[in-house]
Amino acid sequence: MSTLVPLPMAIPLVACALSIVVGRWRSVQRLISVTALTAVLGVSVALLVRADDDGFIVHRSGGWSAPLGITLVVDRLAGLMLVVSALVLLAVMIYAIGQAGQERQRVAFHPVYLVLATGVSASFLTADLFNLFVAFEMMLAASYVLITIGGRPDQVRSGMSYVVISLVASTLFITVLALMYASTGTVNMADLSLRLAELDGGVRAALALALLVVFGIKAGLFPLFFWLPDSYPTAPGPVTAIFAGLLTKVGVYAIIRTQTLLFDAPDWMGTVLIVVAVLTMTVGVLGAIAQDDMKRILAFHIISQIGYMIFGLGLFTVAGLAGAVFYIVHHIIVKTALFLVAGLVDRRAGSSRLSEIGGLVRTAPMLALLFAVPALSLAGIPPFSGFLAKFALVDAGLASSSWWAVGSSLAVGLLTLFSMTKIWTGVFWGEADEQPRREPRGDGRLGGPIGMVGATAALGLASIAVSIFAGSIYGIAERAGHDLLAPERYVTAVLEANE
Amino acid sequence: MTILVAAVAAVLFACGTWLLMQRRLSRIIIGIGLLGHGANLLLVTSGGSGGRPPIIDGSPLGDYADPLPQALALTAIVITFGVTAFLLALGYRSWQLTGDDQVEDDVEDRMVQRREADHAESEHPDVDPDNDLGSDLEPAPVEQA
CATH class of the missing domain: 1.10.287 (Helix Hairpins)
Known part of the structure; x- marks a missing residue:
């Protein structure tokens, strides 16, 4: 079974190489990409099922034992993240093929997208802090290319701030790695978990906070989020969707992994995380209310939602972590679906600015339906997955009696509903106040090409499936929470199972 | 060293x-x-x-x-x-x-800022619209459609 572990990284990387070779034939490129991502999805599901049975699947590259060799680990959290990310990557790829804009013109799209997939999978699989850095760089380098793929002036402008801020975060990451290596002499996470515990409390606190800053930039935590709403909306539709759905969540995953595994979750860290979480959700949702552009409203909501996940982590209880993990699963699917709808609306109406579009519920009722399901889910209306995710978190918060954090998360939920209504009235009801900048493209009853609508609908259905199968998904999340709070299990699995 | x-x-x-x-x-x-x-x-x-x-050439481990x-x-x-x-x-x-490598401000941020300024003006009708109170917020004269 452990031979399957490297496949979610290996398949897209090999497919990327093939895709460059056949760069001239777009249909072959498409076939390779879709096949590779489907295979990754299949392997990820198999890994998740096995990880849920056994707890941990450990793979040692080249048979080298743990602290020295390169180790890959799939536990319940990593398995769940792999499955959701593979699903979303596949859906967005089909959407991009259906859209046939940037994808058709640019040879680089498919190979770069596959490198992005490799980086995302590698971040979830690695059990080594330095390899996490390499995986992040892989993912980010691909994202730099994707965000500027058209080379338009606005893309270059926002791409610059995105690249610079990511580079600063990466440099900080290397710095923290150097400090950690100097104080412990290892970069293997399981080994670090043991060695860091021997350090002085102050040094440990400094390292924990430095890592929080590094991943906080990538995840878009308050006050490090400012680059996100500026850069995401300028990229081509499918690229924005995959960034919004996945990239920040990889940062959240890294925060959860490092704060639970490497450090012993002191009380003050819980307080810091909860304060940051509440500020992140509040500032994000208030920022969203001020915007006039559909994509920017949604981009601010990413920030707001990141707050919920960090809130769950900050509680440092099984229920809190389970809620956070469930929230991430729900959020990745719903957010990607919303951005895909935004791309469809942009195409159909010629603009994504609320003041320039209106009345889409009459002209493209299908899009209205596709928007309504994830939007209501995001706002936390029962019976959608967002309600269950928020309920799990609120329940966990009440159990730990963090009243003010729970109160503000409910208020933020209300404001989220308000700004979803704002999009609804602006885009789907009423009339356009101003002329859109580009010509709208009418496409029959569906409101867009079949590939785009189909992929969006698939994600909408997936979000409904999350609420139907909430019991078993929450079960996995809860067991993942147990594992996260008992890091010695991870350490034992990695270090002591050496044959 | x-x-x-x-x-x-x-x-x-x-x-x-x-x-x-x-x-x-x-x-x-x-x-x-x-x-x-x-x-x-x-x-x-x-x-x-x-x-x-x-x-590895036989020296004691501490030397490497x-x-x-x-x-x-x-x-x-x-x-x-x-x-x-x-x-x-x-x-x-x-x-x-x-023709320049200056990093510019976020366009949308400036638009939100400008809308706020317009809003503030319309909420205080007693303020003379020709008064150049908000002019430093408006980089260029914008016609209202």
Whole structure:
């Protein structure tokens, strides 16, 4: 079974190489990409099922034992993240093929997208802090290319701030790695978990906070989020969707992994995380209310939602972590679906600015339906997955009696509903106040090409499936929470199972 | 020796941070380069003091330098190199498009700001609209459709 572990990284990387070779034939490129991502999805599901049975699947590259060799680990959290990310990557790829804009013109799209997939999978699989850095760089380098793929002036402008801020975060990451290596002499996470515990409390606190800053930039935590709403909306539709759905969540995953595994979750860290979480959700949702552009409203909501996940982590209880993990699963699917709808609306109406579009519920009722399901889910209306995710978190918060954090998360939920209504009235009801900048493209009853609508609908259905199968998904999340709070299990699995 | 290297890393970090604060992309790129060098130096220093090349030839184990941070630094250098090349290409593209490599403000932020200013004016009708109260917020005269 452990031979399957490297496949979610290996398949897209090999497919990327093939895709460059056949760069001239777009249909072959498409076939390779879709096949590779489907295979990754299949392997990820198999890994998740096995990880849920056994707890941990450990793979040692080249048979080298743990602290020295390169180790890959799939536990319940990593398995769940792999499955959701593979699903979303596949859906967005089909959407991009259906859209046939940037994808058709640019040879680089498919190979770069596959490198992005490799980086995302590698971040979830690695059990080594330095390899996490390499995986992040892989993912980010691909994202730099994707965000500027058209080379338009606005893309270059926002791409610059995105690249610079990511580079600063990466440099900080290397710095923290150097400090950690100097104080412990290892970069293997399981080994670090043991060695860091021997350090002085102050040094440990400094390292924990430095890592929080590094991943906080990538995840878009308050006050490090400012680059996100500026850069995401300028990229081509499918690229924005995959960034919004996945990239920040990889940062959240890294925060959860490092704060639970490497450090012993002191009380003050819980307080810091909860304060940051509440500020992140509040500032994000208030920022969203001020915007006039559909994509920017949604981009601010990413920030707001990141707050919920960090809130769950900050509680440092099984229920809190389970809620956070469930929230991430729900959020990745719903957010990607919303951005895909935004791309469809942009195409159909010629603009994504609320003041320039209106009345889409009459002209493209299908899009209205596709928007309504994830939007209501995001706002936390029962019976959608967002309600269950928020309920799990609120329940966990009440159990730990963090009243003010729970109160503000409910208020933020209300404001989220308000700004979803704002999009609804602006885009789907009423009339356009101003002329859109580009010509709208009418496409029959569906409101867009079949590939785009189909992929969006698939994600909408997936979000409904999350609420139907909430019991078993929450079960996995809860067991993942147990594992996260008992890091010695991870350490034992990695270090002591050496044959 | 370690102190010297640490001091060099500190100077590189300081200069890099200062250059990063500038508005011109060319300076920012140099700043990122310096920051990257600082971080890589720190990574090399983290292996402790130097020693013999880590090729096992029968010397006592304590004599060898720690090879791991060197390998890590090498990887980090390659990554920094690639990304810097991309950033330079981006800077060149920006120069092609605008004839300048200044990093501009977020357009949407300025629009929200302007809308706020318009809003404030319409809420206080007693304020003379020709009064140039909000003029510093409006970079160019905008016609209201």
